[in-house]
Amino acid sequence: MSFDVKYCLIAICTLCFHLETQGQVLSDTMRTKDIPQVTVTSDRTNSPGAVSASKRADARLMQATGTLQVSDVIKYMSGATVKDYGGVGGLKTVSVRGLGASHTAVAYDGIIITDNQTGQIDLGKFSASQAESVRMVSGPDNDLLQPASLAAQAAVISINTGLPQLKEGKSRNSAQLKYGSFNTLSAQAESAFKAGQSNTVSLQAEWLKTKGDYPYMQNNGASSIEMRRDNSDVQRLRVEGALHSNLSDNSRLTTRAYWFQSEQGLPANILYNENAARERLWNRNGFVQSTLTTSVSHRLTLRFNAKYGITYTRYLDPKVSNTQGRTDNRYTEQEGYLSGVALYRITDCLSASAGVDGHLSGLDGNGADQARPTRYTLNSTAAIKYASEQITVTGRLNHVITKEKTILRQAAESYNHLSPTAGLNWTVWPAAGLHLRASYSNTLRLPTFNDLYFEQIGRRDLRPERASVTSAGMVIENEAAGIRYSVYADAYNCDVKDRIMAVPGKNTAVWMMKNIGLVTTHGLETGLELHALQGLVRPALLVSYTYQRSMDKSDSNSSTWNHQLPYTPRHSASAVTWIETPYVNASLNLLYSGEYFCNGYNGPEYRMPRYYELGCSLWRTFSIKSFDISLKAECINLTDSRYELVRNYPMPGRQVRLTATIEL
């Protein structure tokens, strides 16, 4: 494991050099530093003016919920279901409104993250420290400058790095150290500075290592034993840098280079009488992406995005009874992406936009019988929006066309589909801050390379999965007596048609991917938020509740007719409360999930018990000379609640974490 040490050294060296040069500049301004005013700015977690249900987690909410990985905070967003295999390294995917993880796109600074191999993005790979905010929009977005590929998604989770907040407009440097249970250590360094009049550079490096050997109970009646999770170590390194340039008053260019690499063990599922986890996984992901936004006139705004990315994955099982005595799969997925959107303000209220995204993605691997596919995708979109004081109406038409090539075996046919979305937000009672909103979206997700070509299972004749979502809801957001309060409730109906699933083929020996069935979800998301805006002691409370009834409507003669979708609790809830005082800040958070099933057949043997997880934290920020120091102590799973989210993959029990941050 020399790679992390090596890269870490490089990262630290670059950073140290930079800190040195910036230190001189800072010393001059130190004395004139003001005592900061208390202002609460960005606590708006649901956008009241949005046409779709929309949740946003900012740094403060991530602090209060003990978020280490981005997936942690999504658990607090109503309407999202996180499938978590436990521990830092366990896969964490998000399904919004019972649509399935592949209908949830993940965007990094406005550009979609593509994984055409599996179609699922592991949100555990993104650290909370790289996100200034995380936003989840379940339906059409108000933003007309959204690229075509994101506009065509049923739900989007956006990880936004934000613009670096420079101290006195000059620079910002920080270092952070985290230590937690089960030998978890992470170190992070960040630097942002002005480079010339119009450029801001930000650099960030983060390194994490964990053994992750948390204890769990292997329940098997009289043979139950307490065990420790094995082969659960993770090492990660992320280095990224961004250049934010204001080319002119009307043009902004952001370019980002990103590198992530990890080595981890894959803990085995609980297996009675046999526990030999030995599989390893390596990941390397690098990309360069750039966004240019330019206002040509006060009516016309253009945005261009470009990206080149490469993802390397290696999976190793060192002991397999085949000829090689091992399974060693290596995959390389490369993507190129170009996008353009034009927004035209026809009148003050009426705007229209059109955009095109071209995407090229190829998968290569070391297996002799791999198809090695390449997919060319062209997403186009046209949208119109009417936005007055009281009412916002959006309408959009998306189109996708693909062409596929393979080196081995026959490639899938081209896909060519149209999908519309529409939305409405009506401020019914402006004085009370009451908004009504409604949206409809018809989106699709293309079959992944695994769906089409994976060994004997993949089938090239698959159709895309179609999701149509109708949603209606209300938001009240207002302020009274120094408290901002908001209440929201959204009810929805989702249908996912032509679901792609592995089913037995003509006989029991050959399984295959097939478009099968229909899932209908009725759901309700609701929540309440209270924020004290003034005073020395400022409490806040966020409560949310989700109801999801996801029914298998594929075949009325099937044994799973009307059964609840697996891993989808009917009832789930969360609560976060925190209090900020001049001395110390404290938070308490709670996650609750009702019963659910781990199989599409809702037999008693697949029932998963309800669980809850409680956490708390204390943190304090103070200054010594020019250093802002923040110390934080967290307890995750305070009550040591033992549960499995995914059957046979135990979740960690009680953990403590200590964080020290120094900023200048």
Add this chain to the structure above:
Amino acid sequence: MKRALKILPLILTVLACDPEPVLLEQSQVIADAGYTGIYVLSEGLFNQNNSSLAWIDFGIGQPDSWNPSAGRSFDCFEKVNGRRIGDTANDMILYGSRLYIAVSESSTIEILDASTCRSVSQIPLQRNGVASQPRRLTANGGFVYVCCFDGTVTRIDTLTMQADATITVGRNPDGICCANGKLYVSNSGGLDTQNPDNTVSVIDISTFTETNRITVRENPGSIYADGTSVYVVSRGIFDYGTMNYDSRLHRIDTETDQVTATFDIPVLNMDIVDGKAWFYGYGAGGTIQILDLATGQVTDSDFITDGTRVECPYSIKVEPTSRKVYVCDAMDYVTPGSLLCFSPEGRLLYRVPGIGINPNTVVFCDADVTLTQYQGEPEIIGDIDRVFEYMPAPGQFVNLLPKYEPGDDAASMAAKCLKVLQSGGMVTLGAFGGYITAGFNATVQNQEGPDFRIDGNAYNGNAESGVVWVSADANGNGQPDDAWYEIWGSEQKAGRATPGYAITYRKPAAQDGNSEWRGSDNRTGSILHNTFHSQPYYPQWYSIDSISFTATLLPDNVEFTNNVYVMSSFEYGYVDNKPDSPENSAFDIDWAVKPDGTPANLTSIDFVRIQNGVIGCNTTTGELSTEVSAIYNLNRPVE
């Protein structure tokens, strides 16, 4: 508009409950003559640890493990053992009085007592710390053989209930059968999808070595013995054009070990009775067909005549006498499957739904089965608390059951015996005359009917009968130094036994030498050292070079017919004489006699001695040696 309207009713249904799984009606189970019921093994779902075992009792006409409120069977293994079998139980056989289960993903062999479903041994199978993944089982001559996906075949001694030898074969064995004194193992090589194996390993049973590899088509799987022929399914290489296998069936002649015929019939699984195979195939949906193995012609392309639909056949078994056909239906693999019983004409006789998830093995059972709820691991089995003397004659299990370790003496071996007997394990008495003396933890009162019980390891055709002696602690000193009375079984009573037969065994010069013996009538013989058990057969803690015993000699019960040794049971009154049961293993104190043969009229006993009463040897399984297991006081005072 229609979509928007859907939102209203959903708010009203917020508090609705999940639908209960709809299950098929269970019809009346019809008994098959000669059996008490059927065990059905279900493998469960991969990596869900939910393999299960169901017991369908012909006596009550429904699964004994049937749970009426749930409308399905519960796992009788879990009920009895307080834990679950594990992950992906692949195969099960009944051999002797025990069930052997190969649990692939958990990589264990579970050995169960068929009459109680209690696990008597759990054997983990690993090689270099990696799971061996046992797949299929077969049995022969007191041994169970299991082929494992890591390219090995392991032999399990049914007496010690331990794996005693492992050999390597081809890649990823997927089937094993026994024919003509040989084992046939199909090497699938299925983990190399584009480069599978294409051989069948031939293993000589007596030496347990691979002697030959027969080349067949690629990816051989299920393998079946039928007399002197072996049939093996070869699946071929997966064809990405048709997205399927192109499967064939080979016939192998076990005299020449050559492939003598290949049928273009895509068999997936079958069962052979009288040269006919009932099978379901690749690409054939749920159709059951009949194949004439002599001609290779399908004689019935749709066995089911009443329109009954089998969604997904997962196992097929034909009862050889009644010709009823039992089919396991895995349904959609996630719903608990069904067992369907068809008449020989293909009409559905009954259906047992909810038998388990992915039922894969049907075993007909003739034992009296009683399933009792797990009450925690019993600390002590049986009612003895002392072993005074352990004096085995030489034998192939001596120094093994229990194990002799350097430094052991008569006292430490007796202590080991007590521990073994109290945990339900097995103690060997060696050849004729060897004995053990034990004391009950409370006086056994002589009451109406049977008073005490001694278990052994007999099964039909494998009696190794031991004579029982009893004694009461008349002088109250706690030592077995009082008068001993013989329990007369059927043979003494009928005057067919020889009382007071004396025998002397000599210690062989070599560790693996034969132990010679001479009887009081000058008969001679020897205890032959065999290839199955390599340890010395003469008790290693004996300081003398010859050992003599005097015992009651029972009539010769060994017969050699049709190439098979049969050791027939006597009518009653002996240990290790008939399969263990409350009836077969029980003794009445009233059967005790004085030396002159008149009733001893004992009111109670405190000590018991078991002594091997047979001289006999067969060349397959070695000399006859009584094995003793748990000893119970049936009139135990109520606590």
